[in-house]
Amino acid sequence: MATTRAERLLAPADLQDPATFSQGIPQEAFAEMRARPTLSWTPPSGGDRTGFWSVTRHAPVSEVSRDADLYSSAVGHIQIYDIDEDALSARASMIDLDPPVHTRLRRLVSSAFTPRHVQSYETAVRARIAERLDALMQAGGGNWVEAVAAPIPIGVICDIMGVPESDHDYMIELTDHLVAGTSSKPLEAGAYGNTTDLRLLPFNSPAAHGINEYARALGERRRAEPADDLITKLIEAEVDGERLTDAEFTNFFRLMVFAGNETTRASMAHLALHLVEFADQFERLRSDPSLLDQAVEEVIRYSSPILYFRRTLTRDTVLQDTPLRAGDKVVMWYAAANFDEEVFDEPLRFDVTRPLRPPNVAFGGGGAHFCLGAPLARLELAILIEAILSRGIDLRLAGDPVHVDSNFVNGIEHLEVEVR
Amino acid sequence: MSGTELVRVAVDAERCIGGGQCEMLEPEVFLVDDDEAISSVVGSGALPRPRADVVVHRCPGAAVSIVEPQRPSE
Ligand code: HEM
Numbered sequence: 001m002a003t004t005r006a007e008r009l010l011a012p013a014d015l016q017d018p019a020t021f022s023q024g025i026p027q028e029a030f031a032e033m034r035a036r037p038t039l040s041w042t043p044p045s046g047g048d049r050t051g052f053w054s055v056t057r058h059a060p061v062s063e064v065s066r067d068a069d070l071y072s073s074a075v076g077h078i079q080i081y082d083i084d085e086d087a088l089s090a091r092a093s094m095i096d097l098d099p100p101v102h103t104r105l106r107r108l109v110s111s112a113f114t115p116r117h118v119q120s121y122e123t124a125v126r127a128r129i130a131e132r133l134d135a136l137m138q139a140g141g142g143n144w145v146e147a148v149a150a151p152i153p154i155g156v157i158c159d160i161m162g163v164p165e166s167d168h169d170y171m172i173e174l175t176d177h178l179v180a181g182t183s184s185k186p187l188e189a190g191a192y193g194n195t196t197d198l199r200l201l202p203f204n205s206p207a208a209h210g211i212n213e214y215a216r217a218l219g220e221r222r223r224a225e226p227a228d229d230l231i232t233k234l235i236e237a238e239v240d241g242e243r244l245t246d247a248e249f250t251n252f253f254r255l256m257v258f259a260g261n262e263t264t265r266a267s268m269a270h271l272a273l274h275l276v277e278f279a280d281q282f283e284r285l286r287s288d289p290s291l292l293d294q295a296v297e298e299v300i301r302y303s304s305p306i307l308y309f310r311r312t313l314t315r316d317t318v319l320q321d322t323p324l325r326a327g328d329k330v331v332m333w334y335a336a337a338n339f340d341e342e343v344f345d346e347p348l349r350f351d352v353t354r355p356l357r358p359p360n361v362a363f364g365g366g367g368a369h370f371c372l373g374a375p376l377a378r379l380e381l382a383i384l385i386e387a388i389l390s391r392g393i394d395l396r397l398a399g400d401p402v403h404v405d406s407n408f409v410n411g412i413e414h415l416e417v418e419v420r
Numbered sequence: 421m422s423g424t425e426l427v428r429v430a431v432d433a434e435r436c437i438g439g440g441q442c443e444m445l446e447p448e449v450f451l452v453d454d455d456e457a458i459s460s461v462v463g464s465g466a467l468p469r470p471r472a473d474v475v476v477h478r479c480p481g482a483a484v485s486i487v488e489p490q491r492p493s494e
Binding site (some may be wrong): 374 | 435440479481
């Protein structure tokens with residue numbers, strides 16, 4: 001029996017409005033949606049022709065994630081709002097492609113991010129973290145995001161890609177503007193010398209143009225003088241006997257610096273809040289260091305840096321007792337599934353002793369697109385937590401956190417702290 | 421004792437996304453190649469069922485499966 005439009009349960013909050021996320025995850029609205037027998041519906045708004053279904057429970061997030069055939073990343077956009085066909089293909093990187101094309105691209109870089117391989121980055125990551133923490137301690141405090149959460153992940157991913165240290169600040173600036181594209185703040189179309197139609201650029205942001213230009217220039221340098229980095233690998237790579245096109249190359253680079261950066265930064269920013277609010281849990285960890293992996297996973301679950309990704313139905317199906325049609329938009333709210341009371345006992349409790357199984361879905365629910373950088377992000381967080389505890393850093397908040405204005409990233413823009 | 425029942429595991433190379441969890445958990449049984457990070461089974465692929473289950477569940481790409489109970493060797 002198909003539900004009629006009138007019978008559909010409407011989402012109890014405006015999930016397209018960044019303001020809904022201005023204090024973080026809208027826990028009450030998500031709890032209400034999880035408790036429903038079916039998915040929740042949001043009717044079309046703005047320029048969109050179709051509305052979308054929201055998935056908020058853990059099990060259907062995994063189900064959708066693991067069936068790329070039925071729930072496509074390439075048909076339609078992976079954000080809620082629609083974009084034109086030409087815009088879709090202009091910005092396509094592996095994250096908005098389906099297997100087998102997706103998988104051929106992913107395999108160009110996947111060996112650099114296996115758990116075994118990321119261990120080789122440990123010394124460099126440790127040094128970066130030590131430098132940032134020591135500077136913050138000397139200063140007695142500051143903006144935790146600017147001092148710690150932002151520079152560490154960008155530094156690490158830039159090292160792996162082959163972006164020189166002197167350009168790291170520029171990369172932070174560009175990627176910050178990229179996320180600003182998901183917010184309600186207006187953007188200057190001509191920024192960074194952009195001449196491309198904004199609707200063709202990822203996040204409709206001129207900063208995407210800046211990143212593309214940067215990638216092109218660095219690629220040229222590596223073509224002339226190869227180095228042991230991923231830029232060189234991408235410039236020299238062949239897929240089915242052919243080199244990457246200019247767009248494939250720049251889109252790849254942009255995905256890597258964005259994905260490797262904004263997300264890990266968000267969890268590192270939230271970590272500061274956790275350290276203050278759940279100090280007893282970190283005391284517990286201090287007395288039992290074997291809980292480190294669980295603590296890392298709990299920080300990731302609790303911060304859920306990516307709020308959602310969208311898929312588009314390729315055929316009719318039924319999901320959580322909800323009949324869906326080909327072409328329907330399905331939005332997986334990772335930040336809701338990570339607090340599913342069926343899976344996580346007392347989900348709002350921050351608990352470093354939570355079992356690792358079943359896993360949270362902050363990195364996705366599994367399947368083809370499961371976060372490439374999960375082992376790297378875990379390594380960075382583990383080292384950061386360890387370094388904070390071993391220095392005996394006593395963190396105090398010196399102001400309220402300012403959240404990133406977005407319905408896509410659960411980020412923190414500014415967090416003033418004191419360190420003792 | 422069901423805890424010691426041996427089963428055989430397999431990797432679907434098409435689905436493998438190089439998450440590398442299998443190799444971390446069972447380095448004697450899985451090898452993730454250094455080039456494209458595709459996992460494969462080395463040797464007989466035999467594991468006690470509970471350990472095989474952990475790998476199956478932890479594989480982010482859902483690429484590891486249990487193919488058959490391992491026959492007791494002659
Ligand atoms: C706490 C930090 C991070 C979180 C929460 C996170 C989250 C995610 C999520 C939710 C996805 C989509 C999964 C899906 O569609 O099933 C994803 C994909 C991806 N992530 Fe991460 N990520 C993090 C860190 C990183 C890092 C450090 C890198 C650096 C390499 C990275 C690179 C990627 C890439 C390249 C993809 C696309 C993979 C594909 O389409 O096959 N991420 N991430």
